[in-house]
Amino acid sequence: MQHNYNQNQYDHYTIDADDTLLKWLLKHLNGSKSKIKATLAGNGVSVNNSIVTQFDHQLHKGDTVTISKSKQNEAFKSPYLKIVYEDRWIIVIDKSVGVLSMATAHASLNAKAVLDDYLKKTHQKCNAHVVHRLDRDTSGLMIYAKDMDTEQILEHNWHEIVYERRYVAVVSGVMRQDEGTIANWLKDNKAFITYSSSTDNGGKYAVTHFHTLKRGSRHSLVEYRLETGRKNQIRVHSADMGHPVCGDLKYGNGDNPIRRLCLHAYKLYFHHPITHEPMEFETPIPASFRQLFKI
DSSP states (O other): OOOOSOTTTEEEEEOOSOEEHHHHHHHHSOSOHHHHHHHHHTTOEEETTEEOOOTTOEEOTTOEEEEESSSHHHHOOOSSEEEEEEOSSEEEEEEOTTOBSSOOSSOOOBHHHHHHHHHHHTTOSOOOEEOSOOOTTOEEEEEEESSHHHHHHHHHTHHHHEEEEEEEEEEESOOOOSEEEEEEEEEEOTTSOEEEESSOOSSEEEEEEEEEEEEOSSEEEEEEEESSOOTTHHHHHHHHTTOOBTTOTTTSOSOOTTSSOOEEEEEEEEEOTTTOOEEEEEOOOOHHHHHHTTO
């Protein structure tokens, strides 16, 4: 048995022989087959830090299985976000489109408020602390800290802790290049529009790597890997290439095939701020993106 993040909520196991998940769970857990299947269906089981719901999932020697001992995440149902992972220090969520990361003066619907409400209802004496942000209309993976010490570690060591951030976007037009890198300086003007410059304009240097995943007749599916995390970086760099992100009202060209900003943060890899373990999270490419390319 591996170390526990939080004795009250999760058990961690290291697999010592190949097996299917359901067979392993039946051998190692006290519970009926239906209860175990309910835990799987309720996102209560993770393999190597990714939630698994298929009972026939193949386990391999050395895999790590994490099992929720509580019904908290199963009971947590929100149209605004999904809890992908939680321990005593951090919460990783998959944020829905149209939801702010935190409150602003003008809007109350935000992921932090949803998490604070959940933490209160589950009698956890803590709040969700914002570490980084996603734009309101960008969906995908985010980390929140559950205490100020963890928040400070993440905030001050973000670039050392987070070693991979990838986004997927539907962009306007057919990409010619299979892959490449965009690097320039980004700066806001007085109207808070971010603009780029190939020479130092007093802004922040920004580097984005791109890889074309699929091409359609009028759109392309592109993966972006951030080397720096500047405000609106992907949206500006995508527009710089002549292929703005679809549905981008600020930097786009009016092309909006699925009536949303087509940008999703789908891979987030980091070293745990407290245990220093590698934590690797991925969410599926949104179905509405895939449908455009028949995948």
